[in-house]
Amino acid sequence: MARTDTVEEEATAATATAAARRGPGRKRDEATRHAILRAAYETLEAEGYGGFTIEAVAARSGAAKTTIYRWWPSKGALAIDSFLDLYQREAPFPQTRSASEDLKANLRLMAKIWGGRYGCIIAGIIAAGQSDAATIELYNERLVKPRREEGLRLLQRGIANGEFRPDIDIEAALDALYGAFYGRLLAWLEPLDPAWAERLCDTVLRGLMV
Amino acid sequence: MARTDTVEEEATAATATAAARRGPGRKRDEATRHAILRAAYETLEAEGYGGFTIEAVAARSGAAKTTIYRWWPSKGALAIDSFLDLYQREAPFPQTRSASEDLKANLRLMAKIWGGRYGCIIAGIIAAGQSDAATIELYNERLVKPRREEGLRLLQRGIANGEFRPDIDIEAALDALYGAFYGRLLAWLEPLDPAWAERLCDTVLRGLMV
DNA sequence: TCTTAAAATCGATACGTTTCGTATCTATAT
DNA sequence: ATATAGATACGAAACGTATCGATTTTAAGA
Numbered sequence: 191m192a193r194t195d196t197v198e199e200e201a202t203a204a205t206a207t208a209a210a211r212r213g214p215g216r217k218r219d220e221a222t223r224h225a226i227l228r229a230a231y232e233t234l235e236a237e238g239y240g241g242f243t244i245e246a247v248a249a250r251s252g253a254a255k256t257t258i259y260r261w262w263p264s265k266g267a268l269a270i271d272s273f274l275d276l277y278q279r280e281a282p283f284p285q286t287r288s289a290s291e292d293l294k295a296n297l298r299l300m301a302k303i304w305g306g307r308y309g310c311i312i313a314g315i316i317a318a319g320q321s322d323a324a325t326i327e328l329y330n331e332r333l334v335k336p337r338r339e340e341g342l343r344l345l346q347r348g349i350a351n352g353e354f355r356p357d358i359d360i361e362a363a364l365d366a367l368y369g370a371f372y373g374r375l376l377a378w379l380e381p382l383d384p385a386w387a388e389r390l391c392d393t394v395l396r397g398l399m400v
Numbered sequence: 401m402a403r404t405d406t407v408e409e410e411a412t413a414a415t416a417t418a419a420a421r422r423g424p425g426r427k428r429d430e431a432t433r434h435a436i437l438r439a440a441y442e443t444l445e446a447e448g449y450g451g452f453t454i455e456a457v458a459a460r461s462g463a464a465k466t467t468i469y470r471w472w473p474s475k476g477a478l479a480i481d482s483f484l485d486l487y488q489r490e491a492p493f494p495q496t497r498s499a500s501e502d503l504k505a506n507l508r509l510m511a512k513i514w515g516g517r518y519g520c521i522i523a524g525i526i527a528a529g530q531s532d533a534a535t536i537e538l539y540n541e542r543l544v545k546p547r548r549e550e551g552l553r554l555l556q557r558g559i560a561n562g563e564f565r566p567d568i569d570i571e572a573a574l575d576a577l578y579g580a581f582y583g584r585l586l587a588w589l590e591p592l593d594p595a596w597a598e599r600l601c602d603t604v605l606r607g608l609m610v
Numbered sequence: 611t612c613t614t615a616a617a618a619t620c621g622a623t624a625c626g627t628t629t630c631g632t633a634t635c636t637a638t639a640t
Numbered sequence: 641a642t643a644t645a646g647a648t649a650c651g652a653a654a655c656g657t658a659t660c661g662a663t664t665t666t667a668a669g670a
Contacts, residue, residue: 214666215618222620240531243654254621259656290609316587317530320523321450326589334588345608354608362596362603365580370572372587373579377526378544379536386572393572397607398555398564399500425643426639432645453629464646469631 218261225251226258230272235307239314242269266318266325273311274332277303283340289348294391296344297367301387304371309382313375338364366394428471435461436468440482445517449524452479476528476535483521484542487513493550499558504601506554507577511597514581519592523585548574576604 229251234242244265248255262268280303284292304312319326341364348354370390374380439461444452454475458465472478490513494502514522529536551574558564580600584590 213618214616216620216664216666218619219664244656245654252621254623255655256622256657257620260619265655313530317527320527320586326587329587330589348608352610355606355610358606358608359599359603362580362599363608365583365600366576366604369580369583370575371579372582373575376530376586377536377539377582379540389569389572390575393569394576394604395608396565396568397609398558398568398573398605399607400562400565424640424641426645428644429639454631455629462646464648465630466632466647467645470644475630 222251222253222257223261226253226261226268227272229253230268231276234269234273234311234314238310239269239318242314244268264322264325266315266322267328269311269315269318270325270328270332273308273315277308277333280308281337283337283344285344289344289351289353290391290395293341293344293348293367293395294388296341297387297391298384300368300371301382301384304375305382309375316372316376338368341368363394367391432461432463432467433471436463436471436478437482439463440478441486444479444483444521444524448520449479449528452524454478474532474534476525476532477538479521479525479528480535480538480542483518483525487518487543490518491547493547493554495554499554499561499563500601500605503551503554503558503577503605504598506551507597507601508594510578510581511592511594514585515592519585526582526586548578551578573604577601 226247230242230247233246233250237246242265244255244258247253247268248258251258258268262271281299284295286292287295303309315325315329319329342360345354345358345360345363349356349358367390371382374382374386436457440452440457443456443460447456452475454465454468457463457478458468461468468478472481491509494505496502497505513519525535525539529539552570555564555568555570555573559566559568577600581592584592584596
């Protein structure tokens with residue numbers, strides 16, 4: 191395998207720990223790491239999370255199973271690592287219009303993404319996380335927390351704008367807005383689409399009371 | 401095993417199909433069925449969903465693995481069957497006070513239940529359902545739908561009462577209110593407790609806008 | 611500077627383990 | 641005759657580990 195010229199190009203928080211140690215010994219082959227991540231994502235996309243096995247990734251990448259286990263502690267960690275870069279690229283937070291418009295745009299986009307092929311992958315990761323604490327913690331750390339932080343800022347901006355009441359419970363609001371995605375994706379098996387997201391947004395923004 | 405005196409006492413939708421057939425042949429042993437369901441629930445409670453294996457249930461119940469597979473199509477179906485009766489008993493829908501008060505009471509109770517030992521079991525069932533369509537459909541049919549129906553009626557009552565606006569999107573409102581439980585339970589790993597449920601309820605009822 | 615030993619990586623293969631779900635077989639009840 | 645129950649064995653996945661040889665890198669000693 192040819193050597194990549196951009197060493198450490200995207201060392202992830204999950205796998206960078208061991209790479210930092212320096213001393214005698216052969217260096218980690220970045221091309222192999224790349225091939226594994228790529229094969230992992232391709233497997234996720236082709237087979238879904240059900241067919242995502244370490245053996246399949248090993249076969250597709252040309253790497254040995256041993257090599258995968260040396261660098262990723264579990265199936266779930268590898269899945270998240272392989273999936274995250276692509277996902278982040280597709281889910282930006284708009285910051286242009288009013289806070290409520292930005293919120294609606296974000297919810298619409300998220301519904302579009304979660305309603306597609308990424309939705310199945312996320313569902314698989316969360317399912318795996320129920321019997322693997324490290325996986326769900328990694329999902330939280332790398333996928334949820336950054337976005338929740340953005341959501342928090344968005345609502346704060348809306349309060350500063352005068353769009354939202356200053357006494358709202360921001361955490362509860364985020365729970366209501368984003369929790370609905372989990373219910374529909376994981377349990378209720380109802381479709382996620384932008385039109386629904388818009389109705390959800392309107393409902394929470396306006397409230398139920400007269 | 402002693403014979404139970406209440407045959408068909410709680411024939412479930414999931415397992416009643418085969419029991420209806422009549423003709424020559426030995427009758428199904430209700431005591432065995434009971435012992436399996438009981439052992440299944442005990443296993444769930446003792447080991448969590450991770451340790452919930454058919455073999456463990458067989459060992460605990462004294463029944464053969466074959467017998468279990470004859471009557472339950474999958475692990476998930478058995479888990480739901482064993483868990484549901486107990487769960488239903490603990491999660492009633494109040495219908496006394498105002499609609500918003502009843503809603504809050506229900507959310508508080510649900511948070512209490514989901515924050516306890518049932519929460520882990522539900523999480524396990526939903527996780528299993530992600531790779532087993534029959535399981536998640538059964539969960540939906542027997543656990544979600546009846547409660548969602550009650551939630552719908554509650555909101556309709558609130559509209560008739562004059563407590564809620566007549567133009568609210570009931571489905572979206574239920575998504576927001578109950579979806580939050582799934583997010584916190586399955587992905588965000590944040591505690592579910594009555595105080596939080598109350599804040600959630602207030603937030604959705606009042607809305608975010610000024 | 612050159613050599614050499616230690617350390618770490620990678621691929622290949624083989625295991626041991628768990629768990630699922632099925633197949634057989636015998637005995638028993640209707 | 642037919643369906644049920646229990647016992648046991650079996651095959652198939654897939655996980656994660658162990659072991660081995662070959663290769664690459666670093667550090668220390670001559």
